[in-house]
Amino acid sequence: MSADQTQRAARCLVAKVGLDGHDRGAHVIARAFRDAGFEVIYSGLHRAPEEIVQAAVQEDVDVLGISILSGAHNTLVPTVIEGLQSYDAFDDTLILVGGIIPDEDTAELKELGVAEVFGPGTAIEDTVEFVREHVSSE
Amino acid sequence: MALDTLAPADAALYADVLDGDHSALARLITKIENRTPGYRALLSALHDHTGNAAVIGITGSPGAGKSTLVDKLTRQYRNNGETVGIIAVDPSSPYSGGSVLGDRIRMGSTAGDMEVFVRSMSARGRLGGLSMATADAVKALDAFGKDRIIVETVGAGQNEVDIVETAETVVVVVQPGSGDDVQLLKAGILEIGDLFVVNKADMDEAAGTVAELEAMVHMDESSTGVLGGHHAPDSTETNALSAVDESDDTETGWTAPVIQTVGTTGVGVDELRGGLEAHQRYLADTREGERRRQTRAQTEIRRLLRSDLGELAEQVLVRRGGVESLAESVARRDTDPYAVVDELVEPLEAAVLDALETEE
Numbered sequence: 085m086s087a088d089q090t091q092r093a094a095r096c097l098v099a100k101v102g103l104d105g106h107d108r109g110a111h112v113i114a115r116a117f118r119d120a121g122f123e124v125i126y127s128g129l130h131r132a133p134e135e136i137v138q139a140a141v142q143e144d145v146d147v148l149g150i151s152i153l154s155g156a157h158n159t160l161v162p163t164v165i166e167g168l169q170s171y172d173a174f175d176d177t178l179i180l181v182g183g184i185i186p187d188e189d190t191a192e193l194k195e196l197g198v199a200e201v202f203g204p205g206t207a208i209e210d211t212v213e214f215v216r217e218h219v220s221s222e
Numbered sequence: 223m224a225l226d227t228l229a230p231a232d233a234a235l236y237a238d239v240l241d242g243d244h245s246a247l248a249r250l251i252t253k254i255e256n257r258t259p260g261y262r263a264l265l266s267a268l269h270d271h272t273g274n275a276a277v278i279g280i281t282g283s284p285g286a287g288k289s290t291l292v293d294k295l296t297r298q299y300r301n302n303g304e305t306v307g308i309i310a311v312d313p314s315s316p317y318s319g320g321s322v323l324g325d326r327i328r329m330g331s332t333a334g335d336m337e338v339f340v341r342s343m344s345a346r347g348r349l350g351g352l353s354m355a356t357a358d359a360v361k362a363l364d365a366f367g368k369d370r371i372i373v374e375t376v377g378a379g380q381n382e383v384d385i386v387e388t389a390e391t392v393v394v395v396v397q398p399g400s401g402d403d404v405q406l407l408k409a410g411i412l413e414i415g416d417l418f419v420v421n422k423a424d425m426d427e428a429a430g431t432v433a434e435l436e437a438m439v440h441m442d443e444s445s446t447g448v449l450g451g452h453h454a455p456d457s458t459e460t461n462a463l464s465a466v467d468e469s470d471d472t473e474t475g476w477t478a479p480v481i482q483t484v485g486t487t488g489v490g491v492d493e494l495r496g497g498l499e500a501h502q503r504y505l506a507d508t509r510e511g512e513r514r515r516q517t518r519a520q521t522e523i524r525r526l527l528r529s530d531l532g533e534l535a536e537q538v539l540v541r542r543g544g545v546e547s548l549a550e551s552v553a554r555r556d557t558d559p560y561a562v563v564d565e566l567v568e569p570l571e572a573a574v575l576d577a578l579e580t581e582e
Contacts, residue, residue, distance in 0.1 A: 128327030144248035
């Protein structure tokens with residue numbers, strides 16, 4: 085019956101991985117996602133890749149937004165992706181990376197399965213729109 | 223309900239959950255939250271596997287230190303070899319429907335340990351209400367086999383009271399020097415606490431808050447004769463049962479202890495765990511545990527029934543042209559809300575009575 089009617093709000097984990105302590109960007113994204121009507125789980129600072137995997141799996145998020153400003157994305161992001169794969173949670177998670185990522189690394193990250201990389205100067209609306217497009221299509 | 227009513231995909235999910243697959247558990251809770259078709263059959267099938275976990279509810283005002291205490295408590299349970307499931311409930315933004323759930327930030331000491339399953343939930347406009355989703359998620363964790371389940375929520379009204387009543391044991395966390403908290407307690411949270419915690423007990427005002435709380439707990443005890451039971455004797459449905467148990471209650475009654483903790487350093491967490499154990503023992507040794515299980519089952523049946531009937535009512539509304547047009551005629555004073563509802567309900571009532579009679 086109609087009690088089974090589905091209610092859906094995109095669930096997003098906004099994650100800070102690694103050692104950099106700059107979370108202003110992550111906060112801005114978290115607020116923007118909230119205002120867009122998404123459910124946002126914020127990880128807090130200095131998380132290890134394993135913690136991010138644990139949170140993404142348990143919270144069953146649609147979107148994992150990783151913010152990295154330390155330059156360690158080439159080691160941290162693959163570790164997170166491998167972790168998600170080991171829990172069979174990679175395919176149904178949209179992975180976004182935000183931060184300072186050189187162009188040549190961007191291509192590599194996308195190869196690994198990152199859906200999009202958002203660098204400095206990205207308009208918040210574009211990020212929200214990207215999530216809407218890719219999550220509602222499920 | 224028989225297992226064969228499950229869709230093939232749900233049957234696989236059911237097997238995976240019972241098999242200890244954490245990502246399956248996560249997907250099951252998503253289904254529960256979203257009310258994805260089939261979730262009821264799944265819960266119905268899982269019901270038989272529940273009833274083994276010790277369920278604790280923790281409530282208190284924002285910033286009282288609930289998440290930090292939960293974290294420390296969880297660590298102790300883990301050191302003891304027990305598995306833990308946590309549901310952290312946060313209110314959502316009423317404007318956008320979105321929310322930021324930050325309780326995980328303070329649950330870091332067991333991070334990376336999958337045997338601690340933390341799930342954040344918001345209060346987004348659910349049809350059945352958040353309390354139903356929480357109760358169902360507790361069921362999922364219970365069936366999965368978690369030894370301890372902790373439900374954490376901001377204490378700010380009836381909704382939260384409903385949520386923590388999913389638990390067998392309810393802890394109310396207060397921070398020192400907050401006169402407002404104590405006001406809040408007077409306003410109805412006092413009845414639901416099986417244990418009280420004054421967190422941040424290293425603050426100057428802690429002693430005063432403890433004294434105030436203790437005075438209130440004892441006042442409560444003498445004025446009602448029923449001791450700090452969290453299903454307060456105000457709901458009529460429990461009266462019949464509690465009347466039977468009255469003698470037991472007064473013999474082996476429970477007085478809610480007031481425990482001082484410093485969540486950040488872990489001081490007092492041993493005492494809190496001890497207090498929780500003592501309460502669990504109390505529930506097991508007296509008929510209070512059985513009485514609470516009964517009450518919870520009653521609440522659940524009533525809640526489900528009301529929710530389903532509510533859906534039915536919505537369908538009736540739609541068939542009668544929608545609530546807007548009816549509201550218009552009421553606003554114009556062409557008719558009144560009572561007459562409108564009488565007219566809507568009458569055929570339902572007749573049909574129900576008819577059906578009941580033919581059954582007999």
